[in-house]
Amino acid sequence: MAKLLQEYQIGHTFGIATAEYHERRARIIAQLEKNGQKGIVFFRALSIFWLSGFGFIPTERPVAFVLKTDGSTALLVPRLEVEHGQSHAYVDRIESYPEYPTTTHPMLYLQKLLGEMGLANSGLAADGDGYGAYWGYRGPKLSEVCAEATVSLYPRLIEEMRFTKSRAEIELIKESCKWGNLAHMLLQKYSRDGASEIDVSTRASSEATNAMLLTLGPTFKPGGMGRVGASAGFRGQIGKNSYFPHAVTLNATMRKGDVLVTGAGANVCGYVSELERTMFVGEPSAEQTKYFELMCQAQEVAFDTIKPGVPTATVDREVRRFFEENQLMPYWRHHVGHAIGMEGHEAPFFDIGDETILEPGMVWTVEPGIYVEGLGGFRHSDTVLITENGMEFLTYYPRHLEAMICG
Amino acid sequence: MAKLLQEYQIGHTFGIATAEYHERRARIIAQLEKNGQKGIVFFRALSIFWLSGFGFIPTERPVAFVLKTDGSTALLVPRLEVEHGQSHAYVDRIESYPEYPTTTHPMLYLQKLLGEMGLANSGLAADGDGYGAYWGYRGPKLSEVCAEATVSLYPRLIEEMRFTKSRAEIELIKESCKWGNLAHMLLQKYSRDGASEIDVSTRASSEATNAMLLTLGPTFKPGGMGRVGASAGFRGQIGKNSYFPHAVTLNATMRKGDVLVTGAGANVCGYVSELERTMFVGEPSAEQTKYFELMCQAQEVAFDTIKPGVPTATVDREVRRFFEENQLMPYWRHHVGHAIGMEGHEAPFFDIGDETILEPGMVWTVEPGIYVEGLGGFRHSDTVLITENGMEFLTYYPRHLEAMICG
Numbered sequence: 001m002a003k004l005l006q007e008y009q010i011g012h013t014f015g016i017a018t019a020e021y022h023e024r025r026a027r028i029i030a031q032l033e034k035n036g037q038k039g040i041v042f043f044r045a046l047s048i049f050w051l052s053g054f055g056f057i058p059t060e061r062p063v064a065f066v067l068k069t070d071g072s073t074a075l076l077v078p079r080l081e082v083e084h085g086q087s088h089a090y091v092d093r094i095e096s097y098p099e100y101p102t103t104t105h106p107m108l109y110l111q112k113l114l115g116e117m118g119l120a121n122s123g124l125a126a127d128g129d130g131y132g133a134y135w136g137y138r139g140p141k142l143s144e145v146c147a148e149a150t151v152s153l154y155p156r157l158i159e160e161m162r163f164t165k166s167r168a169e170i171e172l173i174k175e176s177c178k179w180g181n182l183a184h185m186l187l188q189k190y191s192r193d194g195a196s197e198i199d200v201s202t203r204a205s206s207e208a209t210n211a212m213l214l215t216l217g218p219t220f221k222p223g224g225m226g227r228v229g230a231s232a233g234f235r236g237q238i239g240k241n242s243y244f245p246h247a248v249t250l251n252a253t254m255r256k257g258d259v260l261v262t263g264a265g266a267n268v269c270g271y272v273s274e275l276e277r278t279m280f281v282g283e284p285s286a287e288q289t290k291y292f293e294l295m296c297q298a299q300e301v302a303f304d305t306i307k308p309g310v311p312t313a314t315v316d317r318e319v320r321r322f323f324e325e326n327q328l329m330p331y332w333r334h335h336v337g338h339a340i341g342m343e344g345h346e347a348p349f350f351d352i353g354d355e356t357i358l359e360p361g362m363v364w365t366v367e368p369g370i371y372v373e374g375l376g377g378f379r380h381s382d383t384v385l386i387t388e389n390g391m392e393f394l395t396y397y398p399r400h401l402e403a404m405i406c407g
Numbered sequence: 408m409a410k411l412l413q414e415y416q417i418g419h420t421f422g423i424a425t426a427e428y429h430e431r432r433a434r435i436i437a438q439l440e441k442n443g444q445k446g447i448v449f450f451r452a453l454s455i456f457w458l459s460g461f462g463f464i465p466t467e468r469p470v471a472f473v474l475k476t477d478g479s480t481a482l483l484v485p486r487l488e489v490e491h492g493q494s495h496a497y498v499d500r501i502e503s504y505p506e507y508p509t510t511t512h513p514m515l516y517l518q519k520l521l522g523e524m525g526l527a528n529s530g531l532a533a534d535g536d537g538y539g540a541y542w543g544y545r546g547p548k549l550s551e552v553c554a555e556a557t558v559s560l561y562p563r564l565i566e567e568m569r570f571t572k573s574r575a576e577i578e579l580i581k582e583s584c585k586w587g588n589l590a591h592m593l594l595q596k597y598s599r600d601g602a603s604e605i606d607v608s609t610r611a612s613s614e615a616t617n618a619m620l621l622t623l624g625p626t627f628k629p630g631g632m633g634r635v636g637a638s639a640g641f642r643g644q645i646g647k648n649s650y651f652p653h654a655v656t657l658n659a660t661m662r663k664g665d666v667l668v669t670g671a672g673a674n675v676c677g678y679v680s681e682l683e684r685t686m687f688v689g690e691p692s693a694e695q696t697k698y699f700e701l702m703c704q705a706q707e708v709a710f711d712t713i714k715p716g717v718p719t720a721t722v723d724r725e726v727r728r729f730f731e732e733n734q735l736m737p738y739w740r741h742h743v744g745h746a747i748g749m750e751g752h753e754a755p756f757f758d759i760g761d762e763t764i765l766e767p768g769m770v771w772t773v774e775p776g777i778y779v780e781g782l783g784g785f786r787h788s789d790t791v792l793i794t795e796n797g798m799e800f801l802t803y804y805p806r807h808l809e810a811m812i813c814g
Contacts, residue, residue: 243490349507
């Protein structure tokens, strides 16, 4: 079994310890036993990473992770990932298939592996009925290749286990917030009249990434599945275009008077955070100031509502009430926020239709937005942790108007 | 209907013209009519972009594009994308739902839209039976919300239409190759003994991106769904770690004698390319030189085999024969290459199990690799176009040993 990185790196304080992988698996096993199942197959790359520490590039070649109720684990990978898996995956056993598509389908190798593990004709759980359609992959369903097993699907199992974060996970998210903060500081420093959106963004992101890696030192391994390092940018939300809540990068040039809506974060061993700010190139107009202040107040309404035991829907409902009381509904475009940890957005949501109750250890973005046609968008996003008594800011960038002026 | 970017930008020579969107849709309509279907629903973001020019950030909020056999089109988006869609999507009609999850599920808005379009109780095609599990989304199947329609699934329809590229698409891929070449030149320039993998990669990528955007000018809109600009990097394939064909970035420091396996490309209006090279920090050893030359010869075997009318499997088979004849099978890890255009990998594949026949207008990567434990990986990847008579290199970076020495 591969040693996990943090076990042989002196001074390396980040990462998920072996015991935590065992604890995650034990929770799954308890659920399988309750349902009378002998094992479970995971096809989702992020879930495989979460259960084994194996970060890899998902392609058309399926990867599957198998967990049995006796605690034993196996990983099925394409031939090209065998040694990579041996070095980086925390699993008992690695099996491989030569290639995809080749002449024998990878799912038949999975069938054989499940047979050898005694799972071919048992109650079998899975996160999906086969590998998803990705980069040209096609193949049979798990229930087709394991026709003698009773296959039950649990697509939300890992997602729901990830709602509440462990102490180690929270530390990684906090570390992500630090480097997102640096990237955002640099983004603000370089934003001025005449600056190019993409130039400012790539400069801030690469300088912050390099500072992050020099600071954490050579024993730090970025890990995870996604983009390496810290980043900050605008995603096209420059000037009037900031009116689009989800614009895409447009190669814009900033001009005096523009509203800028930013986004920053960093990937630390697969964990992320979200920091967004509404900034101005030069002094904001009276109208820009008005909507900026209302947006900050809407975010305060959310902060004041967030505490353990409160339904997530209540947070969205209180913010909507603030929008209604201030005649802001014409400028409303989206709910208050989402959970965050390893993906850009995660369930559950601060949304009137979400039925989750807030619990300590959950990590959320808080980001109500106001979007005024012809003027711009107004949105701060902060990442916050639910604590025993309320909430704690994990992002700590200034939020007030005077600190938001660039150039 | 939104004007497409290239229609109002003077001097903007890149992009897909309106007529090409009509031509793409006409091919789909012909197929629907053959199958007796009145319309089709697309949920995949990339397919929606390909059919409407609407590049957006896929989230837990589903987006659906509907095409009827009479040529009419509609887009269902969340409220936050309405104005963005109106400005950027080439469609007749945009409908929206307030938010996800909220109190009425987005799929019920799709049900209503399909009813209004006269598709609720007809033969209906779709690229999937509902929106995929993405960023916490869950919802009913299309066949459940349209119980009176006969829903037929065509998950591969757009993928297969994209096998052969149009003239405009080939131009975009060629433009991508240029900026990938620049990023790679800078990557090589900065690679030397003691250099940091991530520092070299972020410097090369941001400088190439800025040069690309200054060159193409302010009328150039990056477009597409993915990362903006040009990039080059190593993805952890530094020194002995280059032995892993799909390593992940490890914050490595380059040392004299290291093999480096690189990757470079650029996103131009949603189109990409692939350029990979095997480089050396300082002079390569005799053993490194041996495997480098064998790798180049394996790539030549592929180039010599590629021409219209040849089965893709033959290309892989010929390269495997070369591996066998040279006792290289212990170092074999993957097939020869994949189609490319808009995604990192696309079907079909240069693989003994692939049944596609090469046709003019297809674009492929050619990248047989040799992986020697303790020594490193050896892989060039070039992007090539199938022509009437053979193939044309779209990537044009030097391939020979003398040009591969860094530092």
